[in-house]
Amino acid sequence: MAAIEILDLEKNYLVGFWRKRAKVALRPLRLTIEPGEVFGFLGPNGAGKTTTLKLLMGLVFPTAGSAKLLGMEIDDPRVKSQIGFLPEQPYFYDHLSPRELLNYYGRLSGVPAKVCSSRVEQMLARVGLSDSAGVQLRKFSKGMLQRVGLAQAILHDPKLVFLDEPMSGLDPMGRREVRDLIQQLRSEGKTVFFSTHILSDAEALCDRVGIIHQGELRGVGAVAELLSQTKGKVELIFVATAVPPAFSHLGAEARVSGDMVNAVLPQEHQDAALDLLRRERLKLVSLTPVRSSLEEYYIQKLRPAENRKGAGA
Amino acid sequence: MNSAESQSGGINSRIALIAFNTFREAVRDRVLYNLIAFALLISGAAILVGEISIDIERLVVVNLGLTAVSLFGVVIAIFIGIGLVSKEIDKRTLYTVLSRPVRRWEFVVGKFFGLTGTLVVNTFFMALGVILALLYVAHRFEKMDWWVLAALYFIVLQFFIVCALSLLFSSFSTPLMSAVFTFALFVIGNLAEDLRGFARVTPGLAGGIATALAYVVPNFSAFNVISQVAHGDPVSGQLILYNTAYALLYSAMAISGAVLIFQRRNLK
Numbered sequence: 001m002a003a004i005e006i007l008d009l010e011k012n013y014l015v016g017f018w019r020k021r022a023k024v025a026l027r028p029l030r031l032t033i034e035p036g037e038v039f040g041f042l043g044p045n046g047a048g049k050t051t052t053l054k055l056l057m058g059l060v061f062p063t064a065g066s067a068k069l070l071g072m073e074i075d076d077p078r079v080k081s082q083i084g085f086l087p088e089q090p091y092f093y094d095h096l097s098p099r100e101l102l103n104y105y106g107r108l109s110g111v112p113a114k115v116c117s118s119r120v121e122q123m124l125a126r127v128g129l130s131d132s133a134g135v136q137l138r139k140f141s142k143g144m145l146q147r148v149g150l151a152q153a154i155l156h157d158p159k160l161v162f163l164d165e166p167m168s169g170l171d172p173m174g175r176r177e178v179r180d181l182i183q184q185l186r187s188e189g190k191t192v193f194f195s196t197h198i199l200s201d202a203e204a205l206c207d208r209v210g211i212i213h214q215g216e217l218r219g220v221g222a223v224a225e226l227l228s229q230t231k232g233k234v235e236l237i238f239v240a241t242a243v244p245p246a247f248s249h250l251g252a253e254a255r256v257s258g259d260m261v262n263a264v265l266p267q268e269h270q271d272a273a274l275d276l277l278r279r280e281r282l283k284l285v286s287l288t289p290v291r292s293s294l295e296e297y298y299i300q301k302l303r304p305a306e307n308r309k310g311a312g313a
Numbered sequence: 314m315n316s317a318e319s320q321s322g323g324i325n326s327r328i329a330l331i332a333f334n335t336f337r338e339a340v341r342d343r344v345l346y347n348l349i350a351f352a353l354l355i356s357g358a359a360i361l362v363g364e365i366s367i368d369i370e371r372l373v374v375v376n377l378g379l380t381a382v383s384l385f386g387v388v389i390a391i392f393i394g395i396g397l398v399s400k401e402i403d404k405r406t407l408y409t410v411l412s413r414p415v416r417r418w419e420f421v422v423g424k425f426f427g428l429t430g431t432l433v434v435n436t437f438f439m440a441l442g443v444i445l446a447l448l449y450v451a452h453r454f455e456k457m458d459w460w461v462l463a464a465l466y467f468i469v470l471q472f473f474i475v476c477a478l479s480l481l482f483s484s485f486s487t488p489l490m491s492a493v494f495t496f497a498l499f500v501i502g503n504l505a506e507d508l509r510g511f512a513r514v515t516p517g518l519a520g521g522i523a524t525a526l527a528y529v530v531p532n533f534s535a536f537n538v539i540s541q542v543a544h545g546d547p548v549s550g551q552l553i554l555y556n557t558a559y560a561l562l563y564s565a566m567a568i569s570g571a572v573l574i575f576q577r578r579n580l581k
Contacts, residue, residue: 013579013581054408054580054581057408057411057412058411058412059407059408059411059412059579059580060579060580060581061577061579077414077416078414080412080413080414080415081413081414083412085408085409085412087405087408087409089405090405090408090409091404091405091406092406092409093334093338093406095337095338095341095342096334096337104330104334105409105410105413107326107330108327108330108331108410108413108414108415109413109414110323110414149409152409
Protein backbone atom coordinates (compact mmCIF):
# COMPACT_ATOMS: atom_id res chain seq x y z
CA MET A 1 0.00 0.00 0.00
CA ALA A 2 1.38 3.39 -1.04
CA ALA A 3 1.65 6.13 1.60
CA ILE A 4 0.33 8.71 -0.87
CA GLU A 5 -1.46 7.89 -4.08
CA ILE A 6 -2.57 10.83 -6.19
CA LEU A 7 -4.73 10.03 -9.21
CA ASP A 8 -5.17 12.88 -11.67
CA LEU A 9 -5.88 15.40 -8.95
CA GLU A 10 -6.81 18.69 -10.53
CA LYS A 11 -7.79 22.12 -9.25
CA ASN A 12 -9.21 25.10 -11.10
CA TYR A 13 -10.44 28.27 -9.42
CA LEU A 14 -13.25 30.31 -10.90
CA VAL A 15 -12.16 33.92 -11.04
CA GLY A 16 -13.47 37.24 -12.31
CA PHE A 17 -16.51 39.22 -11.20
CA TRP A 18 -19.00 36.60 -12.45
CA ARG A 19 -16.68 33.71 -11.53
CA LYS A 20 -16.88 32.34 -15.04
CA ARG A 21 -13.18 32.28 -15.93
CA ALA A 22 -11.27 29.20 -14.79
CA LYS A 23 -7.74 29.71 -13.48
CA VAL A 24 -5.68 26.53 -13.42
CA ALA A 25 -3.96 25.98 -10.08
CA LEU A 26 -3.07 22.32 -10.59
CA ARG A 27 -3.14 20.30 -13.80
CA PRO A 28 -4.00 16.59 -13.47
CA LEU A 29 -1.37 15.26 -11.07
CA ARG A 30 -0.48 11.58 -10.80
CA LEU A 31 2.06 10.66 -8.17
CA THR A 32 2.78 7.78 -5.80
CA ILE A 33 4.91 8.03 -2.66
CA GLU A 34 5.98 4.83 -0.92
CA PRO A 35 5.99 4.34 2.87
CA GLY A 36 9.18 5.53 4.58
CA GLU A 37 10.11 7.78 1.68
CA VAL A 38 11.24 11.41 2.04
CA PHE A 39 9.82 13.17 -0.99
CA GLY A 40 10.67 16.75 -1.95
CA PHE A 41 8.12 18.72 -3.92
CA LEU A 42 10.09 21.43 -5.69
CA GLY A 43 9.00 24.41 -7.66
CA PRO A 44 9.09 28.18 -7.76
CA ASN A 45 6.58 30.32 -5.86
CA GLY A 46 3.07 29.90 -7.24
CA ALA A 47 3.92 26.60 -8.94
CA GLY A 48 1.11 24.63 -7.26
CA LYS A 49 2.95 23.10 -4.29
CA THR A 50 0.71 24.60 -1.60
CA THR A 51 -2.42 23.88 -3.66
CA THR A 52 -1.42 20.20 -3.81
CA LEU A 53 -0.87 20.09 -0.05
CA LYS A 54 -4.18 21.85 0.63
CA LEU A 55 -5.97 19.36 -1.60
CA LEU A 56 -4.41 16.47 0.28
CA MET A 57 -5.35 18.05 3.63
CA GLY A 58 -8.96 18.56 2.52
CA LEU A 59 -8.69 22.34 2.88
CA VAL A 60 -9.66 22.86 -0.75
CA PHE A 61 -11.72 20.52 -2.87
CA PRO A 62 -10.48 19.02 -6.16
CA THR A 63 -12.08 19.95 -9.47
CA ALA A 64 -11.36 16.39 -10.62
CA GLY A 65 -9.36 13.35 -9.60
CA SER A 66 -8.82 11.69 -6.27
CA ALA A 67 -6.14 10.84 -3.76
CA LYS A 68 -5.52 8.25 -1.07
CA LEU A 69 -3.42 8.64 2.05
CA LEU A 70 -2.31 5.42 3.75
CA GLY A 71 -4.84 3.59 1.61
CA MET A 72 -7.79 5.75 2.71
CA GLU A 73 -9.66 8.45 0.81
CA ILE A 74 -8.58 11.97 1.83
CA ASP A 75 -12.04 12.79 3.20
CA ASP A 76 -12.01 9.74 5.47
CA PRO A 77 -11.84 11.13 9.05
CA ARG A 78 -9.74 8.13 10.21
CA VAL A 79 -6.81 9.22 8.06
CA LYS A 80 -6.49 12.61 9.79
CA SER A 81 -5.26 11.14 13.05
CA GLN A 82 -2.38 9.51 11.18
CA ILE A 83 -1.08 12.56 9.36
CA GLY A 84 0.76 15.67 10.51
CA PHE A 85 0.77 18.98 8.65
CA LEU A 86 2.90 22.08 8.90
CA PRO A 87 1.42 24.88 6.75
CA GLU A 88 3.56 27.50 5.05
CA GLN A 89 4.40 30.40 7.38
CA PRO A 90 2.27 28.96 10.15
CA TYR A 91 0.23 31.22 12.36
CA PHE A 92 -1.23 29.90 15.58
CA TYR A 93 -3.63 31.08 18.25
CA ASP A 94 -1.44 33.77 19.73
CA HIS A 95 -3.40 33.96 22.97
CA LEU A 96 -2.04 30.53 23.85
CA SER A 97 1.37 29.41 25.04
CA PRO A 98 3.11 26.57 23.14
CA ARG A 99 2.20 24.20 25.97
CA GLU A 100 -1.49 25.13 25.79
CA LEU A 101 -1.51 25.03 21.99
CA LEU A 102 0.10 21.61 21.81
CA ASN A 103 -2.26 20.26 24.45
CA TYR A 104 -5.20 21.59 22.43
CA TYR A 105 -3.95 20.09 19.17
CA GLY A 106 -2.98 16.83 20.86
CA ARG A 107 -6.45 16.39 22.29
CA LEU A 108 -8.03 17.32 18.94
CA SER A 109 -5.88 14.65 17.29
CA GLY A 110 -7.23 12.06 19.67
CA VAL A 111 -4.23 11.75 22.02
CA PRO A 112 -5.71 10.56 25.36
CA ALA A 113 -5.70 13.23 28.09
CA LYS A 114 -3.57 11.02 30.35
CA VAL A 115 -0.63 10.88 27.97
CA CYS A 116 -1.11 14.23 26.22
CA SER A 117 0.70 16.37 28.81
CA SER A 118 3.81 14.18 28.92
CA ARG A 119 3.84 13.97 25.10
CA VAL A 120 3.65 17.77 24.92
CA GLU A 121 6.61 18.17 27.28
CA GLN A 122 8.65 15.68 25.22
CA MET A 123 7.80 17.55 22.05
CA LEU A 124 8.68 20.94 23.54
CA ALA A 125 12.07 19.53 24.54
CA ARG A 126 12.56 17.99 21.10
CA VAL A 127 12.12 21.36 19.32
CA GLY A 128 14.02 23.28 22.00
CA LEU A 129 11.11 25.26 23.41
CA SER A 130 10.97 23.95 26.98
CA ASP A 131 12.18 27.27 28.38
CA SER A 132 9.49 29.31 26.60
CA ALA A 133 6.68 26.78 27.01
CA GLY A 134 4.56 29.16 29.08
CA VAL A 135 5.04 32.33 27.02
CA GLN A 136 2.16 33.50 24.81
CA LEU A 137 2.82 32.84 21.12
CA ARG A 138 2.24 36.51 20.25
CA LYS A 139 5.71 37.15 21.70
CA PHE A 140 7.42 34.53 19.52
CA SER A 141 9.78 35.16 16.59
CA LYS A 142 9.17 33.57 13.20
CA GLY A 143 11.79 30.90 13.84
CA MET A 144 10.23 29.96 17.17
CA LEU A 145 6.78 29.76 15.57
CA GLN A 146 8.22 27.40 12.97
CA ARG A 147 9.46 25.16 15.79
CA VAL A 148 5.98 25.19 17.34
CA GLY A 149 4.66 24.33 13.89
CA LEU A 150 6.94 21.34 13.62
CA ALA A 151 6.05 20.19 17.12
CA GLN A 152 2.31 20.29 16.39
CA ALA A 153 2.84 18.39 13.15
CA ILE A 154 4.51 15.40 14.82
CA LEU A 155 2.96 15.59 18.30
CA HIS A 156 0.47 12.77 17.74
CA ASP A 157 3.10 10.45 16.23
CA PRO A 158 1.70 10.45 12.68
CA LYS A 159 2.78 7.97 10.04
CA LEU A 160 2.75 10.57 7.30
CA VAL A 161 4.07 14.12 7.69
CA PHE A 162 3.42 16.99 5.28
CA LEU A 163 5.63 20.04 5.59
CA ASP A 164 4.99 23.13 3.47
CA GLU A 165 8.22 25.12 3.09
CA PRO A 166 9.54 24.01 6.49
CA MET A 167 12.84 25.93 6.15
CA SER A 168 11.22 29.17 5.01
CA GLY A 169 12.36 32.17 7.03
CA LEU A 170 14.75 30.22 9.22
CA ASP A 171 18.34 31.17 9.97
CA PRO A 172 21.12 28.63 9.11
CA MET A 173 20.94 27.09 12.59
CA GLY A 174 17.18 26.73 12.39
CA ARG A 175 17.43 25.16 8.94
CA ARG A 176 19.97 22.70 10.25
CA GLU A 177 17.64 21.72 13.09
CA VAL A 178 14.74 21.17 10.70
CA ARG A 179 16.97 19.04 8.49
CA ASP A 180 17.99 16.97 11.51
CA LEU A 181 14.35 16.56 12.46
CA ILE A 182 13.42 15.32 9.00
CA GLN A 183 16.33 12.88 9.14
CA GLN A 184 15.03 11.63 12.50
CA LEU A 185 11.56 11.18 11.05
CA ARG A 186 13.07 9.15 8.23
CA SER A 187 14.94 6.95 10.70
CA GLU A 188 11.67 6.40 12.61
CA GLY A 189 10.16 5.07 9.39
CA LYS A 190 7.81 8.00 8.76
CA THR A 191 6.88 9.12 5.29
CA VAL A 192 7.72 12.79 4.76
CA PHE A 193 6.34 14.91 1.94
CA PHE A 194 7.75 18.39 1.97
CA SER A 195 7.62 21.30 -0.41
CA THR A 196 10.52 23.65 -0.82
CA HIS A 197 12.28 25.86 -3.28
CA ILE A 198 15.60 25.48 -1.48
CA LEU A 199 17.37 22.89 -3.60
CA SER A 200 20.27 22.18 -1.26
CA ASP A 201 17.79 21.04 1.40
CA ALA A 202 16.06 18.72 -1.04
CA GLU A 203 19.41 17.38 -2.25
CA ALA A 204 20.49 16.60 1.31
CA LEU A 205 17.24 15.08 2.55
CA CYS A 206 15.13 13.57 -0.19
CA ASP A 207 14.99 10.08 -1.61
CA ARG A 208 13.04 11.41 -4.58
CA VAL A 209 11.98 14.81 -5.83
CA GLY A 210 9.13 16.01 -8.01
CA ILE A 211 9.41 19.26 -9.95
CA ILE A 212 6.22 21.25 -10.38
CA HIS A 213 5.85 24.40 -12.43
CA GLN A 214 2.77 26.34 -13.51
CA GLY A 215 0.56 23.71 -11.93
CA GLU A 216 2.13 20.87 -13.91
CA LEU A 217 4.35 18.06 -12.65
CA ARG A 218 7.41 18.34 -14.90
CA GLY A 219 9.37 15.37 -13.62
CA VAL A 220 10.07 12.96 -10.79
CA GLY A 221 13.48 11.50 -10.08
CA ALA A 222 15.53 9.68 -7.47
CA VAL A 223 18.05 12.12 -6.03
CA ALA A 224 20.86 9.56 -5.72
CA GLU A 225 20.41 8.61 -9.38
CA LEU A 226 20.37 12.22 -10.55
CA LEU A 227 23.48 13.07 -8.60
CA SER A 228 25.40 10.01 -9.77
CA GLN A 229 25.05 10.88 -13.45
CA THR A 230 28.39 12.08 -14.80
CA LYS A 231 28.56 14.69 -17.52
CA GLY A 232 31.63 13.47 -19.45
CA LYS A 233 33.83 16.03 -17.72
CA VAL A 234 36.39 15.93 -14.94
CA GLU A 235 37.49 18.55 -12.47
CA LEU A 236 41.22 18.85 -11.73
CA ILE A 237 42.60 20.80 -8.80
CA PHE A 238 46.38 21.29 -8.62
CA VAL A 239 48.91 23.55 -6.93
CA ALA A 240 50.04 26.38 -9.24
CA THR A 241 49.88 30.16 -9.37
CA ALA A 242 49.08 30.26 -13.10
CA VAL A 243 47.31 28.04 -15.61
CA PRO A 244 49.83 26.17 -17.82
CA PRO A 245 49.32 27.47 -21.42
CA ALA A 246 49.00 23.91 -22.80
CA PHE A 247 45.74 23.46 -20.85
CA SER A 248 43.88 25.68 -23.32
CA HIS A 249 44.59 23.06 -26.07
CA LEU A 250 42.84 20.43 -23.95
CA GLY A 251 39.58 22.40 -23.98
CA ALA A 252 39.83 23.20 -20.27
CA GLU A 253 38.01 25.97 -18.47
CA ALA A 254 40.41 26.97 -15.70
CA ARG A 255 40.62 29.59 -12.99
CA VAL A 256 43.26 30.48 -10.44
CA SER A 257 42.30 30.79 -6.81
CA GLY A 258 45.24 31.73 -4.56
CA ASP A 259 47.92 29.10 -5.19
CA MET A 260 45.43 26.58 -6.58
CA VAL A 261 44.14 26.05 -10.10
CA ASN A 262 40.70 24.59 -10.73
CA ALA A 263 40.27 23.21 -14.26
CA VAL A 264 37.27 21.48 -15.85
CA LEU A 265 37.99 19.57 -19.04
CA PRO A 266 36.51 16.76 -21.20
CA GLN A 267 37.07 13.30 -19.76
CA GLU A 268 38.91 12.11 -22.88
CA HIS A 269 41.68 14.68 -22.18
CA GLN A 270 42.10 13.55 -18.57
CA ASP A 271 45.27 11.45 -19.24
CA ALA A 272 46.86 14.20 -21.33
CA ALA A 273 46.23 16.70 -18.54
CA LEU A 274 47.78 14.38 -15.94
CA ASP A 275 50.86 13.87 -18.17
CA LEU A 276 51.17 17.62 -18.46
CA LEU A 277 51.07 18.06 -14.68
CA ARG A 278 53.79 15.41 -14.29
CA ARG A 279 55.99 17.11 -16.91
CA GLU A 280 55.55 20.50 -15.28
CA ARG A 281 56.10 18.89 -11.81
CA LEU A 282 52.82 20.36 -10.52
CA LYS A 283 51.21 18.75 -7.49
CA LEU A 284 47.76 17.24 -8.08
CA VAL A 285 45.26 17.84 -5.25
CA SER A 286 42.16 16.12 -6.62
CA LEU A 287 40.60 14.63 -9.73
CA THR A 288 36.83 14.08 -9.70
CA PRO A 289 34.20 13.43 -12.36
CA VAL A 290 31.76 16.34 -12.75
CA ARG A 291 28.30 15.11 -11.69
CA SER A 292 24.87 16.44 -12.41
CA SER A 293 23.37 18.63 -9.72
CA LEU A 294 19.77 18.86 -8.62
CA GLU A 295 19.87 22.49 -9.67
CA GLU A 296 20.60 21.52 -13.27
CA TYR A 297 17.77 18.98 -13.24
CA TYR A 298 15.46 21.60 -11.74
CA ILE A 299 16.36 24.29 -14.26
CA GLN A 300 16.02 21.81 -17.11
CA LYS A 301 12.54 20.79 -15.96
CA LEU A 302 11.42 24.35 -15.52
CA ARG A 303 12.24 25.30 -19.11
CA PRO A 304 9.34 25.37 -21.58
CA ALA A 305 8.66 22.01 -23.25
CA GLU A 306 10.16 22.96 -26.66
CA ASN A 307 13.47 24.03 -25.07
CA ARG A 308 13.58 20.82 -23.07
CA LYS A 309 13.22 18.77 -26.26
CA GLY A 310 16.05 20.80 -27.83
CA ALA A 311 18.22 20.13 -24.80
CA GLY A 312 17.57 16.42 -25.15
CA ALA A 313 15.57 16.16 -21.92
CA MET B 314 -17.58 1.10 24.85
CA ASN B 315 -18.60 0.33 21.25
CA SER B 316 -17.21 2.26 18.30
CA ALA B 317 -20.37 4.36 17.83
CA GLU B 318 -20.25 5.51 21.43
CA SER B 319 -16.54 6.15 21.18
CA GLN B 320 -17.08 8.16 17.99
CA SER B 321 -19.84 10.27 19.55
CA GLY B 322 -17.67 10.80 22.65
CA GLY B 323 -14.89 12.00 20.35
CA ILE B 324 -17.22 14.43 18.60
CA ASN B 325 -18.46 15.86 21.90
CA SER B 326 -14.94 16.16 23.17
CA ARG B 327 -13.72 17.94 20.03
CA ILE B 328 -16.65 20.36 20.07
CA ALA B 329 -16.02 21.03 23.77
CA LEU B 330 -12.30 21.62 23.11
CA ILE B 331 -13.04 24.09 20.31
CA ALA B 332 -15.70 25.82 22.42
CA PHE B 333 -13.34 26.12 25.39
CA ASN B 334 -10.58 27.53 23.18
CA THR B 335 -13.01 30.11 21.77
CA PHE B 336 -14.07 31.07 25.29
CA ARG B 337 -10.44 31.30 26.44
CA GLU B 338 -9.57 33.48 23.44
CA ALA B 339 -12.43 35.87 24.20
CA VAL B 340 -11.39 36.12 27.84
CA ARG B 341 -7.71 36.68 26.99
CA ASP B 342 -8.65 39.24 24.35
CA ARG B 343 -10.26 41.14 27.24
CA VAL B 344 -13.82 40.85 25.95
CA LEU B 345 -15.08 40.62 29.53
CA TYR B 346 -13.65 44.10 30.17
CA ASN B 347 -17.04 45.37 28.97
CA LEU B 348 -18.22 44.36 32.43
CA ILE B 349 -16.32 47.30 33.88
CA ALA B 350 -18.23 49.74 31.65
CA PHE B 351 -21.46 47.98 32.54
CA ALA B 352 -20.69 48.08 36.27
CA LEU B 353 -20.00 51.82 36.07
CA LEU B 354 -23.22 52.41 34.15
CA ILE B 355 -25.48 50.39 36.41
CA SER B 356 -24.00 51.63 39.69
CA GLY B 357 -24.12 55.23 38.42
CA ALA B 358 -27.78 54.78 37.44
CA ALA B 359 -28.63 53.15 40.79
CA ILE B 360 -27.02 55.93 42.80
CA LEU B 361 -28.67 58.60 40.65
CA VAL B 362 -32.22 57.21 40.82
CA GLY B 363 -31.69 56.38 44.50
CA GLU B 364 -31.11 60.06 45.17
CA ILE B 365 -33.98 61.32 43.03
CA SER B 366 -36.39 58.86 44.70
CA ILE B 367 -39.69 59.49 42.99
CA ASP B 368 -40.96 55.90 43.33
CA ILE B 369 -39.81 54.82 39.89
CA GLU B 370 -36.38 53.59 40.98
CA ARG B 371 -37.21 49.95 40.30
CA LEU B 372 -38.69 50.77 36.89
CA VAL B 373 -35.63 52.78 35.86
CA VAL B 374 -33.06 50.28 37.13
CA VAL B 375 -34.77 47.26 35.52
CA ASN B 376 -35.36 49.06 32.22
CA LEU B 377 -31.92 50.54 31.99
CA GLY B 378 -30.13 47.48 33.36
CA LEU B 379 -31.79 44.92 31.09
CA THR B 380 -31.53 47.15 28.02
CA ALA B 381 -27.80 47.57 28.71
CA VAL B 382 -27.37 43.79 29.21
CA SER B 383 -29.06 43.21 25.88
CA LEU B 384 -27.11 45.86 23.94
CA PHE B 385 -23.73 45.00 25.41
CA GLY B 386 -24.32 41.33 24.63
CA VAL B 387 -25.59 41.91 21.11
CA VAL B 388 -22.57 44.08 20.28
CA ILE B 389 -20.23 41.34 21.57
CA ALA B 390 -22.21 38.61 19.77
CA ILE B 391 -22.02 40.48 16.46
CA PHE B 392 -18.44 41.66 16.62
CA ILE B 393 -16.98 38.37 17.81
CA GLY B 394 -19.46 36.24 15.89
CA ILE B 395 -18.56 37.72 12.50
CA GLY B 396 -14.87 36.93 13.08
CA LEU B 397 -15.29 33.46 14.52
CA VAL B 398 -14.71 31.69 11.23
CA SER B 399 -13.40 34.44 8.93
CA LYS B 400 -10.58 35.39 11.30
CA GLU B 401 -9.49 31.77 11.45
CA ILE B 402 -9.43 31.60 7.65
CA ASP B 403 -7.57 34.92 7.28
CA LYS B 404 -5.00 34.04 9.92
CA ARG B 405 -4.82 30.43 8.68
CA THR B 406 -5.18 29.05 12.20
CA LEU B 407 -7.90 26.86 10.72
CA TYR B 408 -5.42 24.86 8.61
CA THR B 409 -3.85 23.12 11.59
CA VAL B 410 -7.28 22.39 13.09
CA LEU B 411 -8.98 20.99 9.99
CA SER B 412 -5.95 18.85 9.11
CA ARG B 413 -6.78 16.92 12.30
CA PRO B 414 -9.73 14.57 12.81
CA VAL B 415 -12.07 17.54 13.15
CA ARG B 416 -15.06 17.77 10.84
CA ARG B 417 -15.99 21.19 9.55
CA TRP B 418 -19.41 21.09 11.22
CA GLU B 419 -17.80 20.27 14.55
CA PHE B 420 -15.63 23.35 14.18
CA VAL B 421 -18.62 25.64 13.46
CA VAL B 422 -20.69 24.18 16.30
CA GLY B 423 -17.73 24.39 18.70
CA LYS B 424 -17.18 28.03 17.80
CA PHE B 425 -20.89 28.75 18.34
CA PHE B 426 -20.89 27.19 21.79
CA GLY B 427 -17.67 28.98 22.68
CA LEU B 428 -19.17 32.35 21.91
CA THR B 429 -22.54 31.65 23.50
CA GLY B 430 -20.68 30.34 26.55
CA THR B 431 -18.75 33.62 26.74
CA LEU B 432 -22.01 35.54 26.50
CA VAL B 433 -23.69 33.43 29.19
CA VAL B 434 -20.80 34.11 31.59
CA ASN B 435 -20.85 37.80 30.65
CA THR B 436 -24.61 37.98 31.15
CA PHE B 437 -24.34 36.21 34.49
CA PHE B 438 -22.09 38.95 35.86
CA MET B 439 -24.21 41.72 34.34
CA ALA B 440 -27.34 40.12 35.81
CA LEU B 441 -25.63 40.09 39.17
CA GLY B 442 -25.00 43.83 38.73
CA VAL B 443 -28.67 44.48 37.89
CA ILE B 444 -29.86 42.50 40.92
CA LEU B 445 -27.46 44.32 43.24
CA ALA B 446 -28.56 47.67 41.82
CA LEU B 447 -32.18 46.60 42.32
CA LEU B 448 -31.48 45.68 45.93
CA TYR B 449 -29.70 49.01 46.42
CA VAL B 450 -32.68 51.08 45.25
CA ALA B 451 -35.53 48.88 46.52
CA HIS B 452 -33.81 47.55 49.69
CA ARG B 453 -35.61 44.21 49.31
CA PHE B 454 -36.29 41.48 46.80
CA GLU B 455 -39.94 41.01 45.85
CA LYS B 456 -41.77 38.18 44.15
CA MET B 457 -42.18 40.21 40.96
CA ASP B 458 -38.40 40.53 40.69
CA TRP B 459 -38.29 36.88 39.67
CA TRP B 460 -39.65 37.95 36.31
CA VAL B 461 -36.42 39.91 35.78
CA LEU B 462 -34.73 36.52 35.57
CA ALA B 463 -37.19 35.49 32.86
CA ALA B 464 -36.33 38.65 30.92
CA LEU B 465 -32.61 37.85 31.33
CA TYR B 466 -33.25 34.33 30.08
CA PHE B 467 -34.95 35.76 26.97
CA ILE B 468 -31.98 38.05 26.43
CA VAL B 469 -29.64 35.04 26.48
CA LEU B 470 -31.92 33.28 23.97
CA GLN B 471 -31.63 36.34 21.73
CA PHE B 472 -27.85 36.08 21.95
CA PHE B 473 -28.07 32.50 20.70
CA ILE B 474 -29.92 33.69 17.60
CA VAL B 475 -27.63 36.69 17.03
CA CYS B 476 -24.50 34.49 17.36
CA ALA B 477 -25.94 31.95 14.93
CA LEU B 478 -26.85 34.69 12.43
CA SER B 479 -23.45 36.34 12.59
CA LEU B 480 -21.84 32.94 12.04
CA LEU B 481 -24.15 32.31 9.09
CA PHE B 482 -23.38 35.65 7.42
CA SER B 483 -19.66 35.37 8.08
CA SER B 484 -19.59 31.98 6.37
CA PHE B 485 -20.11 33.66 2.97
CA SER B 486 -19.61 37.40 3.43
CA THR B 487 -16.96 39.88 4.55
CA PRO B 488 -16.80 40.75 8.27
CA LEU B 489 -18.11 44.27 7.65
CA MET B 490 -21.08 43.14 5.58
CA SER B 491 -21.78 40.34 8.09
CA ALA B 492 -21.92 42.92 10.88
CA VAL B 493 -24.27 45.12 8.84
CA PHE B 494 -26.56 42.18 7.94
CA THR B 495 -26.72 40.85 11.49
CA PHE B 496 -27.33 44.24 13.06
CA ALA B 497 -29.99 45.03 10.44
CA LEU B 498 -31.74 41.72 11.23
CA PHE B 499 -31.53 42.48 14.94
CA VAL B 500 -33.24 45.84 14.41
CA ILE B 501 -35.86 44.45 12.00
CA GLY B 502 -36.40 41.47 14.30
CA ASN B 503 -37.23 43.82 17.14
CA LEU B 504 -39.94 45.27 14.91
CA ALA B 505 -41.20 41.84 13.80
CA GLU B 506 -44.59 42.20 15.52
CA ASP B 507 -45.15 45.54 13.74
CA LEU B 508 -44.12 43.90 10.47
CA ARG B 509 -46.65 41.12 11.05
CA GLY B 510 -49.32 43.70 11.81
CA PHE B 511 -48.47 45.58 8.64
CA ALA B 512 -48.60 42.32 6.64
CA ARG B 513 -52.09 41.54 8.00
CA VAL B 514 -53.55 44.84 6.77
CA THR B 515 -51.67 44.97 3.44
CA PRO B 516 -53.41 43.26 0.50
CA GLY B 517 -51.89 41.68 -2.62
CA LEU B 518 -48.27 41.00 -3.43
CA ALA B 519 -46.89 43.57 -0.99
CA GLY B 520 -48.85 41.87 1.78
CA GLY B 521 -47.48 38.47 0.74
CA ILE B 522 -43.91 39.76 0.72
CA ALA B 523 -44.39 41.46 4.10
CA THR B 524 -45.84 38.23 5.56
CA ALA B 525 -42.94 36.16 4.24
CA LEU B 526 -40.45 38.70 5.55
CA ALA B 527 -42.17 38.88 8.91
CA TYR B 528 -41.82 35.12 9.38
CA VAL B 529 -38.27 34.85 8.03
CA VAL B 530 -36.69 37.53 10.21
CA PRO B 531 -36.12 36.47 13.81
CA ASN B 532 -39.00 37.58 15.98
CA PHE B 533 -36.97 39.41 18.61
CA SER B 534 -39.98 41.47 19.69
CA ALA B 535 -41.40 38.32 21.34
CA PHE B 536 -38.26 38.18 23.49
CA ASN B 537 -38.48 41.76 24.64
CA VAL B 538 -40.33 41.69 27.95
CA ILE B 539 -38.13 44.32 29.60
CA SER B 540 -40.84 46.95 29.94
CA GLN B 541 -43.33 44.31 31.11
CA VAL B 542 -41.12 43.01 33.93
CA ALA B 543 -40.04 46.53 34.84
CA HIS B 544 -43.69 47.19 35.65
CA GLY B 545 -43.81 43.97 37.66
CA ASP B 546 -46.06 42.11 35.21
CA PRO B 547 -45.54 38.34 35.04
CA VAL B 548 -44.20 36.41 32.03
CA SER B 549 -46.35 33.46 31.00
CA GLY B 550 -44.95 29.94 31.06
CA GLN B 551 -46.30 29.48 27.56
CA LEU B 552 -44.16 32.37 26.30
CA ILE B 553 -41.11 30.92 28.03
CA LEU B 554 -41.68 27.60 26.30
CA TYR B 555 -42.46 29.20 22.94
CA ASN B 556 -39.39 31.46 23.03
CA THR B 557 -37.13 28.59 24.11
CA ALA B 558 -38.30 26.37 21.26
CA TYR B 559 -38.21 29.27 18.77
CA ALA B 560 -34.66 30.34 19.73
CA LEU B 561 -33.30 26.80 19.61
CA LEU B 562 -34.95 26.06 16.28
CA TYR B 563 -33.97 29.37 14.69
CA SER B 564 -30.35 29.06 15.91
CA ALA B 565 -30.15 25.45 14.74
CA MET B 566 -31.37 26.46 11.29
CA ALA B 567 -28.92 29.35 11.03
CA ILE B 568 -26.04 27.14 12.22
CA SER B 569 -27.06 24.44 9.73
CA GLY B 570 -26.95 27.07 6.97
CA ALA B 571 -23.49 28.19 8.12
CA VAL B 572 -22.32 24.55 8.16
CA LEU B 573 -23.72 23.85 4.68
CA ILE B 574 -21.86 26.84 3.24
CA PHE B 575 -18.67 26.20 5.19
CA GLN B 576 -18.62 22.50 4.19
CA ARG B 577 -18.23 23.52 0.54
CA ARG B 578 -15.84 26.38 1.03
CA ASN B 579 -12.32 26.25 -0.39
CA LEU B 580 -9.87 27.59 2.18
CA LYS B 581 -7.58 29.38 -0.24
